[in-house]
Amino acid sequence: MTSHIVDARAIHKHFGTLHVLKGVDLKVNERELVFVIGPSGSGKSTLLRCLNRLEEPSSGSIVVDGIDMLDPKTDINHARRRIGMVFQSFNLYPHMTALGNVTLALRKVAGKGRAEAEALGRAALERVGLAERADHTPGQLSGGQQQRVAIARSIALEPRVMLFDEPTSALDPELVGSVLEVMRGLRESGMTMIVVSHEMGFARNAADRVVFMDDGLIVEQGPPAAIFETPSHERTRAFIGQIQRH
Amino acid sequence: MSGWDKFVETFFNAKVMWKYLPDILSGMVVTIELALLIIVTGLGAGLALALLRSLAIRPLNWLIIFIVDLFRSLPPLVIIVLMYFGLPYAGPAPSGFVSTWLSLAFVLMAFSEEIFWAGITSIPKGQWEASRSTGLSFGQTLFNVVLPQAFRLTIPPLTNRTISITKGTALGTVVAVTEILGQASSAMSNSYNPSPLMMGAAAYVVLFLPVVVAARWIEAKFAWKR
Numbered sequence: 001m002t003s004h005i006v007d008a009r010a011i012h013k014h015f016g017t018l019h020v021l022k023g024v025d026l027k028v029n030e031r032e033l034v035f036v037i038g039p040s041g042s043g044k045s046t047l048l049r050c051l052n053r054l055e056e057p058s059s060g061s062i063v064v065d066g067i068d069m070l071d072p073k074t075d076i077n078h079a080r081r082r083i084g085m086v087f088q089s090f091n092l093y094p095h096m097t098a099l100g101n102v103t104l105a106l107r108k109v110a111g112k113g114r115a116e117a118e119a120l121g122r123a124a125l126e127r128v129g130l131a132e133r134a135d136h137t138p139g140q141l142s143g144g145q146q147q148r149v150a151i152a153r154s155i156a157l158e159p160r161v162m163l164f165d166e167p168t169s170a171l172d173p174e175l176v177g178s179v180l181e182v183m184r185g186l187r188e189s190g191m192t193m194i195v196v197s198h199e200m201g202f203a204r205n206a207a208d209r210v211v212f213m214d215d216g217l218i219v220e221q222g223p224p225a226a227i228f229e230t231p232s233h234e235r236t237r238a239f240i241g242q243i244q245r246h
Numbered sequence: 247m248s249g250w251d252k253f254v255e256t257f258f259n260a261k262v263m264w265k266y267l268p269d270i271l272s273g274m275v276v277t278i279e280l281a282l283l284i285i286v287t288g289l290g291a292g293l294a295l296a297l298l299r300s301l302a303i304r305p306l307n308w309l310i311i312f313i314v315d316l317f318r319s320l321p322p323l324v325i326i327v328l329m330y331f332g333l334p335y336a337g338p339a340p341s342g343f344v345s346t347w348l349s350l351a352f353v354l355m356a357f358s359e360e361i362f363w364a365g366i367t368s369i370p371k372g373q374w375e376a377s378r379s380t381g382l383s384f385g386q387t388l389f390n391v392v393l394p395q396a397f398r399l400t401i402p403p404l405t406n407r408t409i410s411i412t413k414g415t416a417l418g419t420v421v422a423v424t425e426i427l428g429q430a431s432s433a434m435s436n437s438y439n440p441s442p443l444m445m446g447a448a449a450y451v452v453l454f455l456p457v458v459v460a461a462r463w464i465e466a467k468f469a470w471k472r
Binding site for chain 2 (some may be wrong): 052054077078079080081083084085087089091092093095096104108109110143149153154157
């Protein structure tokens with residue numbers, strides 16, 4: 001039996017009468033970068049948010065790094081430490097500096113002292129190229145810089161998996177590159193990553209596998225070249241055609 | 247005697263003012279005591295209710311909303327009178343001071359709960375999600391991420407409310423509390439001269455102007471750099 005670091009099976013999610021996920025299986029290997037694409041409303045963000053239980057799946061099973069995420073006995077706060085998440089809208093804490101954003105969980109969750117947390121926090125900011133912005137508040141940073149601080153906030157906790165929910169969708173085009181650069185660096189360091197995004201160029205270069213979702217189901221998946229050049233499903237073909245026209 | 251002299255003689259009579267200054271000062275002490283008690287207990291209870299409400303326990307929230315709406319709709323004077331004149335029939339007989347304190351504290355609790363609650367709910371969901379995704383618990387997120395941001399939003403409406411309710415200490419006169427207005431009006435009837443009332447007005451300004459200034463300072467201090 002191969003051990004997958006993320007093993008989600010038969011995930012269903014209902015929002016009231018809306019059936020958003022209709023039985024999704026997603027297995028991710030260690031050090032793998034999986035890209036999830038699909039039209040809006042296809043359930044890709046919901047799937048991502050189920051993996052760290054920001055959304056409660058209606059049914060199914062999710063095991064991340066050997067921890068049963070849906071077991072009521074699981075300490076969810078402890079489990080989430082190992083799963084970093086980066087959001088479309090950054091969600092930095094506006095009342096704290098960049099360093100404060102990065103060190104909060106180090107101190108409150110990882111139990112580090114202030115000095116150690118700050119050293120780790122500065123190291124994380126260094127990794128995203130923002131060491132000299134440690135004392136800036138989010139309002140003083142550009143969107144690209146804010147998103148990189150958000151990435152630093154996650155990697156400071158040394159997660160086993162990183163989830164990216166449309167990390168560049170809210171950014172001006174000229175700021176996208178710096179965020180993708182940081183993500184590429186993470187990938188090279190061997191981080192397991194699941195990325196919901198439409199950055200096709202990045203997917204082509206960096207992804208091991210592309211997963212195409214539509215209407216709450218995974219329609220097809222495979223290496224980027226296969227999905228982008230020779231998709232086997234009509235819906236995939238139509239979607240790829242649409243986004244490549246831009 | 248000119249009209250101006252008559253005006254000064256009536257409203258700013260130095261002899262009367264000097265005579266009743268000690269009464270007004272003792273009234274100020276009572277008002278300060280009352281005001282501090284009301285602010286500490288009222289805001290404390292209001293915050294506690296807002297935190298309880300954030301736990302989203304339905305029956306509890308209905309109860310909180312009922313209490314809050316009740317005390318927001320009743321005139322403070324009615325609450326004071328009911329507590330002072332009505333409660334003794336049920337057993338406890340609070341003094342005028344205690345009746346005024348508790349009544350206004352309940353009113354401040356009700357209004358401040360709504361303000362704190364509005365502050366908490368105005369914080370975007372993404373803030374909760376970012377914090378929870380890094381492993382912080384509900385309580386840690388509330389205290390480290392949500393409340394510091396919510397407080398900043400609540401300071402202006404909270405200071406306005408606090409000042410207007412604290413000025414309600416003047417209602418204590420009807421239940422024989424010797425606060426500023428009580429002292430001023432009895433001095434006025436004893437001296438047949440409204441000068442003590444002007445002193446009372448001055449005393450309120452002396453007491454509350456620093457509060458308004460302090461509120462501005464706190465607002466500026468809590469505003470984070472954009």
